[in-house]
Amino acid sequence: MFKPDLLYLVQNHINQNNMTSIEIVLFKGKKNKDGKHPLALRIIKDRKPSYKFLEYVHLKDWNAEKGKVRQSHINYRLINNLCDNEKTRASNLVRDYDARNRKYTSSQLINILKGKEGTTMTFFALAEIYLKEIDLPSKYNRHRSETYRFKNFKKFVTGKDVLFEEITEGFLKRFILFLKTNRNSATSTINDHLALVRKLFNRAIREGYVGRQYYPFSREGIKTSHAQTMKIGLNKEEIKSLEELDLSENQVLDDARNLFLFSFYFAGMRISDTLRTKWINIQNERLYYMMGKNNKTDSLLIPDKAKIILSKYKQDKKSHDDYVFPYLKGIDKKDVKATTKKINNTSGILNTRLKTIAKLAGIEKKLSNHIARHSFGNIAGGDIPVQMLQKMYRHFNLSTTVGYQSNFDHSKTDEALNNVLDF
Secondary structure (H helix, E strand, C coil), rough: CCCCCCCCECCCEEECCCCEEEEEEEEEECCCCCCCEEEEEEEEEEEHHHHHHEECCCCEEECCCCEEEEECCCCCHHHHHHHHHHHHHHHHHHHHHHCCCCCCCCCHHHHCCCCCCCCCCCHHHHHHHHHHCCCHHEEEEEHHHHHHHHHHHHHHHCCCCCHHHHHHHHHHHHHHHHHHCCCCCHHHHHHHHCCCHHHHHHHHHHHCCHHHCCCCCCCCCCCCCCCCCEEEEEEHHHHHHHHHHHCCHHHHHHHHHHHHHHHCCCCCHHHHHHHHHHHHEECCCCCEEEECCCCCEEEECCHHHHHHHHHHHHCCCCCCCCCCCCHCCCCCCCCHHHHHHHHHHHHHHHHHHHHHHHHHHCCCCCCCHHHHHHHHHHCCCCCCCCCHHHHHHHHCHHHHHHHCCCCCCCCHHHHHHHHHHCC
16 A cells, blocks of 8 residues: 655545545555556554545645645546545545444445445355355365354354454454364364465455555564474384284274275375275376365385285275275275265375374374374485475475474484583
């Protein structure tokens, strides 16, 4: 928004009760290509200004004392009438809101005057539009997660809708405290909630529902960032203990163990991709598949240990398009939403079973589906070139691989520490 270094003001309307001012301002420090200065209606509410630009005039055609366009301008009557009408419309709006004791903001009034706002676009009104846009089978997980975050936001405001202008830095700090104390949310979860609020706020600004001056995520305001989480994978001995664990009497746990190891053998393949593996993906002793997270295709040689696992399920193969593992069998492959739901439910069940397996194998570390990826990174350490790891992890950017692998390769820092203490 323009911040003029000098403004010439016309007579203004000031409501002393709520400190709303309505003015016509000329921006002396701003000119268009014709050398004319913008003339605008300015409304200030709670020290927050919003503008509606009306016309451009030369400085010589502006009478600062009378607050009028001079007769030297060919359209002086038209412009002066336009300014008076806009001031009157704005004053009537303010009186109407005051009479009904309704909350309003400067940007809300300006949007009404611009014809952009037949009704106020509130936070939850825009949230509802957004949720409908992502309510697609292919975006099931995203829709579910975002819906959960909106529900937490609604609980925080006790079900009341809010204007975007009400979402201030102080408001967000109270929301953060609510998530910490009432929802026991981790830092990463809190950041996900804030990122969603920021996404909607940016959209509201782009679509003209709120002025940029209300943005609470400024450089000095609320910041969102991805929290660093500790990534601890299994070592070689712990992987061996999983491989050697006798689960022949418990098929349910054996399947969960096999799925985990299969994921590990393929550089920590994500659980969703492992569950989706079909026999048609296995050709010429290679595994061909597409990552569900980024749609990146890849092909990896099938390790001997993975072949042993595949042989256990070969007898259940009904067709080339059949799933290797039993969890998605019977699901309509064309029903993306049903498949995604089944994967989510199965993932939780498998994590519970892996906890039991960890106890049986004498592993004290946390064991879950995602730990397969961490375990591969931990064992790979610094022995495999980072460019090769990038391909194996299916990362788009090398920096992502470097950052991820830094969680596991501590050899240089360990050596440096020992060198300092070797005296």
